Amino acid sequence: MSKPRLASIWLDGCSGCHMSLIDLDDQLFALAEKVDVVFGPLVDTKEFPEGVDITLVEGAVSTDEDHEVIKLIRQRTKYLVALGDCAVTTNIPGMRNSSGTQEMLQGVYPEAPAWTDDLPKLQRALPLHAVVKVDVHLPGCPPPPEMFFAVIAALLEDRIPDVQNQVRFGM
Amino acid sequence: MNATSVRIVTLKIDDRELSAREDRTILEVARENQLDIPTLCHLDGLSSSGACRLCLVEITGIRRLLPACVTTVGEGMEVYTNTPRIQHYRKLILELLFSERNHVCSVCVSNGQCELQELARKLGVDHVHYPYLMPELPVDASNPRFVVDHNRCILCGRCTRACDEIEGAHTWDMRGRGIETRVITDFSDPWGASSTCTGCGKCVHVCPTGALSEKGRSVAEMVKHKHFMPYLTLMRKEQS
Amino acid sequence: MTPEELHDLCTQEQEAAEQYPHHLYVCSSDPKSILAKDLRQEIKKRDKEKTICVHEVGFMGLGAEEPIVRVEPQQVYYQRVGAEDIDALFDSLDSGKSIERLACETLPELLKHQRLVVLDKNDRINPNRIEDYIACGGYQALMRALTEQSPAQVLEEITQSGLRGRGGAGFPTGLKWNLVAKAQGEKKYVVCNADEGDPGAFMDRMILECNPHRVLEGMLLAGYAVGASQGYIYIRAEYPLAIKRLRLAIKQAQRLGLLGHRIGEVGFDFNIELRLGAGAFVCGEETALLGSIAGRRGTPRPRPPYPAERGLWNAPTLINNVETFANIAPIMKHGSAWFANIGTEKSKGTKVFALAGRVTYTGLVEVPMGVPLRDIIFKLGGGIPNHCEFKAVQTGGPSGGCIPAEHLDISVDYDSLAQVGSIMGSGGMIIMDETSCMVDVAKFFMAFCCEESCGKCIPCRVGTSQMYHILQRITNGQGTLYDLELLEELCDVMQNTSLCGLGQTAPNPLLSTLRFFRHEYLAHILDKQCPAKVCKIHKVMEAVS
Numbered sequence: 001m002s003k004p005r006l007a008s009i010w011l012d013g014c015s016g017c018h019m020s021l022i023d024l025d026d027q028l029f030a031l032a033e034k035v036d037v038v039f040g041p042l043v044d045t046k047e048f049p050e051g052v053d054i055t056l057v058e059g060a061v062s063t064d065e066d067h068e069v070i071k072l073i074r075q076r077t078k079y080l081v082a083l084g085d086c087a088v089t090t091n092i093p094g095m096r097n098s099s100g101t102q103e104m105l106q107g108v109y110p111e112a113p114a115w116t117d118d119l120p121k122l123q124r125a126l127p128l129h130a131v132v133k134v135d136v137h138l139p140g141c142p143p144p145p146e147m148f149f150a151v152i153a154a155l156l157e158d159r160i161p162d163v164q165n166q167v168r169f170g171m
Numbered sequence: 172m173n174a175t176s177v178r179i180v181t182l183k184i185d186d187r188e189l190s191a192r193e194d195r196t197i198l199e200v201a202r203e204n205q206l207d208i209p210t211l212c213h214l215d216g217l218s219s220s221g222a223c224r225l226c227l228v229e230i231t232g233i234r235r236l237l238p239a240c241v242t243t244v245g246e247g248m249e250v251y252t253n254t255p256r257i258q259h260y261r262k263l264i265l266e267l268l269f270s271e272r273n274h275v276c277s278v279c280v281s282n283g284q285c286e287l288q289e290l291a292r293k294l295g296v297d298h299v300h301y302p303y304l305m306p307e308l309p310v311d312a313s314n315p316r317f318v319v320d321h322n323r324c325i326l327c328g329r330c331t332r333a334c335d336e337i338e339g340a341h342t343w344d345m346r347g348r349g350i351e352t353r354v355i356t357d358f359s360d361p362w363g364a365s366s367t368c369t370g371c372g373k374c375v376h377v378c379p380t381g382a383l384s385e386k387g388r389s390v391a392e393m394v395k396h397k398h399f400m401p402y403l404t405l406m407r408k409e410q411s
Numbered sequence: 412m413t414p415e416e417l418h419d420l421c422t423q424e425q426e427a428a429e430q431y432p433h434h435l436y437v438c439s440s441d442p443k444s445i446l447a448k449d450l451r452q453e454i455k456k457r458d459k460e461k462t463i464c465v466h467e468v469g470f471m472g473l474g475a476e477e478p479i480v481r482v483e484p485q486q487v488y489y490q491r492v493g494a495e496d497i498d499a500l501f502d503s504l505d506s507g508k509s510i511e512r513l514a515c516e517t518l519p520e521l522l523k524h525q526r527l528v529v530l531d532k533n534d535r536i537n538p539n540r541i542e543d544y545i546a547c548g549g550y551q552a553l554m555r556a557l558t559e560q561s562p563a564q565v566l567e568e569i570t571q572s573g574l575r576g577r578g579g580a581g582f583p584t585g586l587k588w589n590l591v592a593k594a595q596g597e598k599k600y601v602v603c604n605a606d607e608g609d610p611g612a613f614m615d616r617m618i619l620e621c622n623p624h625r626v627l628e629g630m631l632l633a634g635y636a637v638g639a640s641q642g643y644i645y646i647r648a649e650y651p652l653a654i655k656r657l658r659l660a661i662k663q664a665q666r667l668g669l670l671g672h673r674i675g676e677v678g679f680d681f682n683i684e685l686r687l688g689a690g691a692f693v694c695g696e697e698t699a700l701l702g703s704i705a706g707r708r709g710t711p712r713p714r715p716p717y718p719a720e721r722g723l724w725n726a727p728t729l730i731n732n733v734e735t736f737a738n739i740a741p742i743m744k745h746g747s748a749w750f751a752n753i754g755t756e757k758s759k760g761t762k763v764f765a766l767a768g769r770v771t772y773t774g775l776v777e778v779p780m781g782v783p784l785r786d787i788i789f790k791l792g793g794g795i796p797n798h799c800e801f802k803a804v805q806t807g808g809p810s811g812g813c814i815p816a817e818h819l820d821i822s823v824d825y826d827s828l829a830q831v832g833s834i835m836g837s838g839g840m841i842i843m844d845e846t847s848c849m850v851d852v853a854k855f856f857m858a859f860c861c862e863e864s865c866g867k868c869i870p871c872r873v874g875t876s877q878m879y880h881i882l883q884r885i886t887n888g889q890g891t892l893y894d895l896e897l898l899e900e901l902c903d904v905m906q907n908t909s910l911c912g913l914g915q916t917a918p919n920p921l922l923s924t925l926r927f928f929r930h931e932y933l934a935h936i937l938d939k940q941c942p943a944k945v946c947k948i949h950k951v952m953e954a955v956s
Contacts, residue, residue: 085277088298095275098307129298137298141277164295169269170276170288171391221713222867224908236907241713263904267873301877301897326866345708345866348691350876352866 004053004156008040008083009073011066012093012125013059015041017084020142021056027149034156050076054155056083056148060093060125067123067131074132079155082128085141085169093125136160139169182248197239197250198226208252209261209290211268211379212327213240216400217336220328225261225290228252236260262294270301271350272308273322274380280393281381287325288380304350313363316386317375319354324382326352330374337403342368354382373400412668413676414554417545420667424546431464433504436534437492438471439478440620442652446478446492453497463504466543469621469656470533472525473518474774481534482509490515517793521772524790526753526779528761529737533621538656541663544624550669552743553631557675565636566592569739571747573759578604578695578732579810579836580912581758581825587729590719591637594727599639601630602723602730604700605646605653608692609808610859611767612839615733617775618763619646619653622737623660627670627683629736632743634681637729642683645700649690657685692809692863696911697722697730699865710865711911732837734763754780758824763838766792769799770842778823785819788842799844803927807836809856809863810916812923813849832923834916848945849928850935854882856920864913871914874905878921888948890936898925 010018018041024031038052039045048069055077061070074080085091096104101122128134136151147167154161181190184201191200196219201208212223219240227236231249236257239250251257268274268287276288290296308321331343331354342365346355356362375383376395384393428434437447447467454463471479476490480500487509492500496513503510527533536543544550556565570585591599603626607615619626630642646654661683664670672680686704688694694709701723703709722728738760742750754760758780764787766773771793778787788794788804795801803813812833814821821827825835843852861875878901884890902918909915925932934940939948 082298085275089269089275090303091275091277094303094305095273097303097305098273127298127303129300130302134298139297163297165292167297168276168288168292169274170279170282170285220867221910222869224868224870224910227908238713260904260908263900264869264908267869267877267904270877271869271873302880304873304876304880325869326872328867347866348693349861349864349866349872352872 003034003036005038005049005051006035006054006056006152007038007048007052007073007077008042008056009048009058009069010041011057011059011070011087012062013084013086014092015058017056017058017086017142018042020084020145021148023145024148025145027145031149031152035152048073048076052077054079054081054152056081057087057128058083060086060090061128061131062093062122062125064121064123070128070132079135080128080132081136081138081151081155082134083138084143085139087128088137088139089169090125090127091141094127097124136163138163138167140167141169141171143167178246180244180246180248182244182246182250184250185252191244193244193246195244197228197237197242197244197248197252200244201239201250201252206252208239209294210240211286211290211325212329214329214333214377214397214400216402216404217329217332217377220332223325223327224264227257227260229254229257258294262296265291265294265296266299266301268325269296269299270303272304272306272324278390279323279381280384280388280390281323281395282391284391284394285381286379306350308353311362312386313361314365314368314370314386315363316370317362317372318384318386319356319362320382320384321353322382323380324354325380326354327379329377329379330354330383333373333377333400337400337407338369338371338373340367340369340371343374412674414551414558417550417554420542421545421548421551424542428464428546431462433463434466434483435463435500436466436468436471436481436483437478438468438481438534440469440474440617441477444478446480446494449494449497450500453501457501459501466535467537467539468534469536469538470530470617470775471518472522472530472534472775473515473772475772476515476517479515479518485509486519488515488518489513490518517772521776521791524786525777526761527777528741528750528753529618529625529734529763530621530775530777531741536622538621538623539659541624541660541667541669544622548744549624549740550628552740553628553635553669554675556632556635556743557677557679562592562636562638565632565743568743568747569636572742572750573747573754574735574738574742574750575758575825576732577734577738577762577837579807579834581835584731584735587719587731588633588636590717591639591727591729594720596727598641598724598726599637600723600726600728601634601637601639601642602701602704602718602728603630603642603644603736604695604697604730604732605644605650606688606692606695606700607650607733607837608647608695608863609810609837609839610856611765611805611841612808612837613765614763614775614838616650616653617765618733618737619650620656623653623657624664625740626733626736627660627664629739630683631670631674631681632739633729633731633736635679637727639729640680640682642681643686643704643723644683645686645688645694645704647688647690647694654685654687661685691865692859693865693911693913696913698911700730701728710867711913713910734838755822755824757826758835762823762835765839766842767839768805768841769795769844769846771796780824781822783820784814784823787823787840788819792842795842795844799846801842802845802847803843803849803852805833805841805843805852805856805920806839807834807919808839809860810834810912810919811836811839812919813843813852813927814923815927817927832919832926834919846943846945848886848941848943849924849931850882850886850941851943851945853921853924854879854886857882857917860913860917864917865911868908868910868914870905871909871911871917874901874909874914875917877901878918882921885932885935886941886946886948888935888939888946890932892936894936895925895932
């Protein structure tokens with residue numbers, strides 16, 4: 001029997017949540033025994049595969065591409081985990097929402113207005129649950145490593161983990 | 172107040188039989204008995220305003236939920252402080268607060284020290300299902316020692332009460348209505364231009380979030396000391 | 412002034428009026444109208460100063476057709492009388508033949524269906540003349556109470572009458588007065604809430620503009636009954652004419668010794684001052700209002716303690732609405748049994764309603780409690796103009812609800828209105844026809860509450876804003892079914908956790924439209940269509956923003 005399939009993706013975030021995942025250190029071996037990592041920044045697969053059991057999503061939904069990707073992921077995933085504050089609250093990517101995308105782009109690329117045409121089509125940053133159904137919210141910037149393990153373990157048993165009191169927004 | 176004329180009443184809070192002076196509030200009695208009721212606008216040493224609605228409790232026989240911070244105990248009262256109905260509303264109220272302004276904990280001076288952040292953890296708010304309103308709000312750093320970041324303000328009114336009731340300066344107040352309400356110094360002048368502010372810093376230390384902070388503090392560095400408020404009130408009373 | 416002096420003044424005025432064979436009562440709520448002035452000039456020109464008397468009155472009962480002139484003793488009404496009609500008017504007085512082209516047949520018909528208690532005799536009283544009010548028996552109830560009745564007897568009379576507060580909630584007035592009377596305190600206050608702010612409501616403004624003395628007399632009686640010596644009228648600054656007339660009325664009453672020291676030559680002192688509101692709707696909430704009078708920011712505080720216990724400057728305070736006070740003198744004059752005979756079992760007396768919106772005759776009407784809603788709209792309001800179809804009536808302002816056609820036959824009283832998800836409120840009625848979109852109506856009221864929320868408590872401050880944004884999405888054609896769930900959840904949290912009445916009742920217009928007009932919400936969300944063609948649905952769905 002094949003092992004449960006785990007995927008992860010990094011949308012509009014800083015990769016800190018994935019770093020936190022790596023901070024599991026030697027527990028990573030235990031995790032690797034339980035699941036197959038089938039997609040993610042650490043895996044060289046171009047297309048998001050079908051039949052994924054758990055997908056960890058880091059980052060806010062920010063661009064046209066993000067919208068497309070996350071909808072596909074939702075279709076192909078059993079349990080979707082919003083990983084970290086950017087996915088849960090939009091966090092820092094969401095700070096541009098107050099002043100608007102255009103103003104931010106011009107602030108960042110004042111010298112090369114033509115070049116901005118080739119940038120991803122930025123939209124208002126949205127939390128994951130505003131776009132697709134989310135099964136587990138795991139806030140934190142980043143969430144503590146030990147919570148990854150607990151959440152994945154629970155989902156492998158088809159249990160929605162209760163993260164109350166154990167995580168919070170921010171660090 | 173003449174202490175001898177105050178009656179002692181017996182009541183039940185969360186099925187615990189308690190007795191208390193009849194002039195005490197449900198919140199005071201509950202906390203004296205290690206029963207925690209969440210609050211944001213209330214602070215020991217300041218008057219209560221009943222604004223944040225987090226301390227709402229159920230009282231048998233009363234249909235409306237009542238704020239524990241201003242409701243005094245009564246003989247035979249049966250109070251429930253943590254029913255599913257109350258938990259439900261408390262979570263929604265906190266979510267509304269988070270949706271109102273830009274509360275980005277990860278880059279806040281009060282990260283890890285913040286009462287709002289901590290309450291969200293305690294009450295199990297793991298995400299906000301209301302759309303974020305994301306207003307564009309200013310930061311006033313005109314005061315040489317302190318900063319007010321309106322993005323983090325929850326309008327609890329502690330700063331206004333501390334300034335008025337304890338310091339006696341009444342530099343802080345509110346302006347505007349509804350979602351446009353803002354805390355202001357003097358007549359909405361920059362804090363640095365205030366002619367009434369004594370610079371005592373009490374407002375900063377009673378502020379539950381990162382809205383008021385000392386200058387030069389970076390993320391998670393703003394530790395607040397608010398427990399001296401009751402002593403100040405007591406001392407003022409003894410002096411007068 | 413003694414009761415005898417008051418009586419003499421009354422007779423004197425009545426006798427003076429009887430000297431004239433002709434009386435012209437002129438009504439125009441337009442303060443710029445110079446019709447009465449023109450008429451007086453013409454009288455002078457025609458040398459008829461001894462035979463024709465012109466009275467300017469504030470209320471006749473048909474605002475839509477003003478200026479209206481009533482000719483007495485013939486009881487003939489003329490509508491839309493202009494300067495060009497003056498000659499014809501005088502000719503008709505001479506000839507005794509009425510002018511057909513000006514005849515107003517609607518008004519007598521409308522008055523037939525009404526029962527005037529609060530507005531009674533307002534069509535004979537010049538609001539600028541205290542003598543007119545006295546000639547109609549004004550201040551006699553006060554004098555009799557001061558000289559013949561104890562405060563307890565006044566309290567008993569009001570309690571027995573069954574009068575309930577006309578400000579909206581319908582709290583029994585007698586009970587409230589008793590609470591204040593019994594409350595411990597050296598100083599007590601009587602406050603009149605004239606901060607009428609519901610969109611489409613103008614009952615209190617009209618009552619004060621047309622007959623300020625009736626309200627003053629009610630406050631005086633209240634002061635006597637509860638043991639207060641100071642009264643305040645908290646009136647919104649947007650009512651300049653009412654303020655002007657109240658100021659004049661207070662001065663006149665002081666001059667005649669009906670306000671001030673030793674009123675009625677007995678040991679009763681009472682003064683009334685005005686306080687002007689700066690335009691915050693929430694200041695109609697009693698604790699916010701009292702805060703505002705005391706000079707603080709107008710925000711509600713939790714009750715208890717109620718104002719009856721701790722109100723203005725922590726003193727026991729009686730606070731009633733304008734119309735409630737306007738009911739007091741008639742009750743004291745005719746007795747509680749007379750009053751209790753009008754209306755229904757639980758809602759006594761009459762109620763003044765302000766009809767606005769898509770109805771033929773907009774303006775004030777006064778009817779006994781319990782009349783069918785249909786009669787108010789179709790008999791007194793003359794139905795919907797331009798052959799349009801009635802859709803809903805909004806009662807109770809931002810705290811009330813929209814009542815659809817299927818409930819038009821309910822009786823208008825506190826309890827029946829509550830049963831269909833609305834409230835009596837202060838008496839505003841906005842009538843809507845097929846050209847109104849009910850989602851848009853809900854959005855209008857939510858925008859109002861959002862702007863007028865004081866910002867103190869979280870559910871109201873953020874809840875109204877969230878709901879307004881959701882409604883905006885729906886009316887833009889960007890709403891989802893999940894938005895309806897969110898709306899209902901927000902309504903529930905606001906009703907149950909808001910600090911004051913404003914927040915607790917702000918969901919009502921939304922909830923009632925969701926209940927009776929859910930299909931219109933669904934049309935916006937699912938079909939991307941506004942059935943009334945009011946909302947501009949964006950053809951191209953923009954990406955979620």
